[in-house]
Amino acid sequence: MSEYVLVTGAIGLIGHAVRTRLEDRGDKVIAIDRIATSIDGRDVLECDVTDAHGLHAIARRFPLRAIVHCGAFSGPMVSPDHPMQMIRVNVGGTANVGELARVIGGIRLVFASTATAYGATPKGPVPENTVMEPDSMYGASKAASEQILNAYKRQFGVDTVSIRLTWVYGPRRTTACLIRKMLTDAMAGRPTQIPYGRDFPRQYIHINDAADAMVAALDRPNLPQQAYNISGGSWLTLSEVAEAVMGVIPGARVEVLPGDDPGDMHQERFDISAAERDLGYRPKMSLERGVTSYFDWLKANGVTA
Structure with missing residues (x-):
C-alpha cells in the first residue's frame, strides 16, 4: 500500500508550497486544513489540527510515512488579542500531531517553527543553541511547540525536527508584508x-527557499540537531x-x-551554517530576484x- 506525507495547514503559504514541492516530484500527499477547498486544482481535506480524533481518522484512511506540520496561526499579527486561541491551536495542535506521530511510529515529523521564537537576540551570528526569550504569544507558542516535540523525541523516540524560518515573503502570502x-x-x-x-x-526569505528547506529536512536521515535556522542569507x-x-x-x-x-x-543575523552542513540548504533566491x-x-x- 502506498504511503503518504501528511501536510497540515495546506491552505497556508508554507503548507501549500511544501505540498506542491512534494507532489511535483511524485510524492503522495494528504493535505489538510480547517476547511475543505481546492487550490490550483489540488484538493485540501477538512481536518483541524485541534481535532485529535480527526487526525487519527485521516491516518487510518491514508497510511503515513511522514508529517510536515505547518498548521498554526501564522504570525504575531494574527489574532493578537486572542492568546488562548493561539495556545489552543499552535501548542495544542502541535501536541496532537506529535501524539499522532508517536502512535504511528517510525515516521519523521518536520515542524514549521519560526525565528520569532528567539525574541530579541544577542550579537550574531545567532546559532540554534541560543536561549529563546520570545516577547509575543506567537513566538512563545512556537517555542513551546518545539519543546513538546523535543520531549516526544527524547521520551518516545519520535523523529522530530524544527525549522526556524525568518520572515517569509512571496506569492500567496496574505498576512501583513x-x-x-x-x-x-x-x-x-x-x-x-x-x-x-x-x-x-529584517531577514527575509522567499517562499521557494523556505519550502526547499522544509523538504530537505523531510528527506535527510539521522539529523544531528533538533532545530535549524533558515533564512534568505541576508x-x-x-x-x-x-x-x-x-x-x-x-x-x-x-x-x-x-x-x-x-x-x-x-x-541579529542568524547562523544558517548547520542547515548548509546537515540539510544541504543554501538560499537560491536573492532579495532582488525574489x-x-x-x-x-x-x-x-x-x-x-
Whole structure:
C-alpha cells in the first residue's frame, strides 16, 4: 500500500508550497486544513489540527510515512488579542500531531517553527543553541511547540525536527508584508512611506527557499540537531530592503522613516551554517530576484493590496 506525507495547514503559504514541492516530484500527499477547498486544482481535506480524533481518522484512511506540520496561526499579527486561541491551536495542535506521530511510529515529523521564537537576540551570528526569550504569544507558542516535540523525541523516540524560518515573503502570502506593500504601491503608481525601520534589520526569505528547506529536512536521515535556522542569507535594514526594491522595480518609490518596528524585535543575523552542513540548504533566491518574481506574480494574479 502506498504511503503518504501528511501536510497540515495546506491552505497556508508554507503548507501549500511544501505540498506542491512534494507532489511535483511524485510524492503522495494528504493535505489538510480547517476547511475543505481546492487550490490550483489540488484538493485540501477538512481536518483541524485541534481535532485529535480527526487526525487519527485521516491516518487510518491514508497510511503515513511522514508529517510536515505547518498548521498554526501564522504570525504575531494574527489574532493578537486572542492568546488562548493561539495556545489552543499552535501548542495544542502541535501536541496532537506529535501524539499522532508517536502512535504511528517510525515516521519523521518536520515542524514549521519560526525565528520569532528567539525574541530579541544577542550579537550574531545567532546559532540554534541560543536561549529563546520570545516577547509575543506567537513566538512563545512556537517555542513551546518545539519543546513538546523535543520531549516526544527524547521520551518516545519520535523523529522530530524544527525549522526556524525568518520572515517569509512571496506569492500567496496574505498576512501583513512590507515587501508586498512596496510592490502593490508601485503597481498603482503610489509612493510607499514606512513610518519606521530605517536602521531596523529584517531577514527575509522567499517562499521557494523556505519550502526547499522544509523538504530537505523531510528527506535527510539521522539529523544531528533538533532545530535549524533558515533564512534568505541576508541581514538588511528595512531601508536597504526598500533600496533593493527600487533598484529592480520600475516606478517604485519608498521612503523609510527612523525608528524600530513597533511590531517586531531586533534580531541579529542568524547562523544558517548547520542547515548548509546537515540539510544541504543554501538560499537560491536573492532579495532582488525574489522581489522581481514576486512582482511578476502579483501583476499576473491581479493582486492590488
